[in-house]
Each structure stands twice: as structure tokens, then as C-alpha cells.
Amino acid sequence: MQRGRPRTDGIERETMTNYARMYRIGITPWEHYAHRAGASIAVLFDREEATSARPLGRALDLGCGRGHHTAELARRGWTAVGIDYIPKAITAAQNRDVGATYVVGDVTRLASLDLGNFDFFLDIGCFQGLDSQERLAEGRGATALANPGATMLLLAFGATRLRSWIGGTSQAEVEDAFPDWDVSSIESADTRGLGWPMNKTSPKWYRLRRHG
Numbered sequence: 001m002q003r004g005r006p007r008t009d010g011i012e013r014e015t016m017t018n019y020a021r022m023y024r025i026g027i028t029p030w031e032h033y034a035h036r037a038g039a040s041i042a043v044l045f046d047r048e049e050a051t052s053a054r055p056l057g058r059a060l061d062l063g064c065g066r067g068h069h070t071a072e073l074a075r076r077g078w079t080a081v082g083i084d085y086i087p088k089a090i091t092a093a094q095n096r097d098v099g100a101t102y103v104v105g106d107v108t109r110l111a112s113l114d115l116g117n118f119d120f121f122l123d124i125g126c127f128q129g130l131d132s133q134e135r136l137a138e139g140r141g142a143t144a145l146a147n148p149g150a151t152m153l154l155l156a157f158g159a160t161r162l163r164s165w166i167g168g169t170s171q172a173e174v175e176d177a178f179p180d181w182d183v184s185s186i187e188s189a190d191t192r193g194l195g196w197p198m199n200k201t202s203p204k205w206y207r208l209r210r211h212g
Contacts, residue, residue, distance in 0.1 A: 040190035041069070041124075044153060044205065045076060048120065057119030060145065062107045062138065063126025067093025067100065073122065074099035081115060083107060108134045110141025118145050121152040127177070128156035128169045135169070139177030143210065150210040152181065155189060157201035174206050181208040 049056065056077045061070040064082030066089050074080040080100040084090055090102045105113045107126060121142055127135060142152065157168035175183060189203040 059120040060118045062123040065089045067097050069122055070100045071097040108137035111144050117147050119147050119150050123154040125155060127154055135177045143180050146210040148212040152208040154206040155203060157203050178208055181210050184209050
């Protein structure tokens with residue numbers, strides 16, 4: 001797969017999500033998290049890489065947006081691929097970073113995108129915004145692309161009464177979507193210095209490992 005060029009295998013979902021609406025009007029609060037929580041995310045990446053073989057393998061950033069985390073994974077030595085179904089976001093990612101491959105596509109249709117297999121998956125706030133069937137579809141797709149022993153870091157809000165707007169999920173829903181993975185750890189996300197909704201939704205990091 002050629003690095004540094006955007007691909008457009010699957011353009012848009014049939015219905016517009018809150019995520020797409022917010023991109024359309026230019027409100028993208030999740031990008032503030034990428035910057036303000038960068039140090040705490042770096043600790044998680046360091047921990048992940050401490051148990052990974054060298055050279056580092058292939059990483060897939062699910063719902064990558066403008067590619068902030070995808071670019072960081074590439075900088076660290078992963079062969080990084082970012083996927084998002086908002087073409088505008090992928091174009092922005094490509095314009096700011098030539099170290100990764102970016103794909104316009106739907107995380108609920110991963111099997112149709114010919115992406116190859118991966119050793120590491122990152123999902124920061126993507127899974128939590130899907131409905132029940134879409135969560136299962138993302139889980140099936142990631143499982144099909146995962147090498148034995150692959151790992152995933154997934155960040156999600158808890159399931160609050162505002163879930164229909166800001167997203168959220170429960171441990172049971174994560175486990176239902178990834179039955180062929182073990183949830184090896186769950187820890188609260190660092191929300192220091194962050195405002196609503198991060199500080200009111202009990203966000204958690206889930207670490208999963210694909211059965212070998």
C-alpha cells in the first residue's frame with residue numbers, strides 16, 4: 001500500500017451523523033482533546049510499544065479525523081493507516097502529514113476496503129458514536145483485519161443520558177462487539193484541564209487483545 005496518499009474506497013454513510021454535522025459547521029471539540037491530553041495518550045502509546053515486537057507493525061486509526069493520532073503513530077515507527085468517512089477531514093490529514101496512509105471509508109465496512117491486516121488498532125471516540133448494529137459491524141471488521149495477538153486501545157465516554165448526542169458506551173457493549181478479543185484492562189481517562197463533555201462522562205480507555 002502506498003504511503004502518504006489519500007484513498008477514497010467508500011465515501012459517505014447513507015445518513016448524516018452528529019459527527020458529520022459538527023464537521024460541516026466547523027465544531028470539532030474532539031480535536032482539543034488530542035492536543036490537551038497528548039501527554040497522557042503518549043504514556044499509553046509508550047506502554048503499548050514496550051510489549052510490541054520491533055520493528056513496529058501496522059496500525060489502523062479508526063475514525064482518524066484530521067489524522068493527529070495517525071501522524072503520531074507513524075512518527076513512532078508504526079506503518080500507520082487512518083480511516084474516516086469525512087472526505088474533508090481526510091484531505092486535511094493528508095495536507096498536514098505525509099508519513100501515513102489515509103483512507104476515506106466507513107469503519108462499519110472495513111472488510112470491503114482492502115486494507116490488509118493490522119497489529120494495533122486505535123479508536124478514540126469513534127466506536128462510542130455508533131448505534132448498536134454499527135458497533136457490531138466495526139467489531140466484526142476489526143476482527144477480520146486483526147493479526148493474531150493484535151491489540152486495540154479504545155477511548156469512549158460512559159453511557160449517559162446525553163448519549164444520543166455526544167455518544168457513549170458500556171463495557172458490556174464493547175465486549176459484545178469484540179467477542180474474539182479479551183478486555184485486558186480498563187482505566188479512567190485523564191480529563192485534567194478538559195471541559196465538558198470529557199469531565200462529565202467518565203471516559204475510559206479499554207485495552208483489548210485479539211485471541212491468538
